[in-house]
Amino acid sequence: MEDTRKGFLTPEQEQMIDGLIELSGWYEAFDGLAIRLADNKGLEQLKKKISPEVLPTIYEVIDQIMDSISSIHADGE
DSSP, rough: OOOOOOOSOOOHHHHHHHOOOOOTTTTHHHHHHHHHHIIIIIHHHHHHTTTTHHHHHHHHHHHHHHHHHHHHHHHOO
C-alpha cells in the first residue's frame, strides 16, 4: 500500500479531524485548510528531523489514535 502521508496524517485523517472541529462563520470555512497546512507543511518539517526507521512506529501510533477517535465519535453520535 502506498503511503499518501505528507506530514503525519493521511488525507482521510485530515478530513476526519476537520469534521470533528466545528467552528462558526468564516472560521469553519478555513479550518480544513489550517489543518492541512499544519500537517503538510509544519509537521513535514518535523518529520525530516526524525530517523526514517522510527517513522513507521509513529504512523502506527497515530493510526491507532485516529481509529480510537473515530470509534468514540461514531459511538457518541
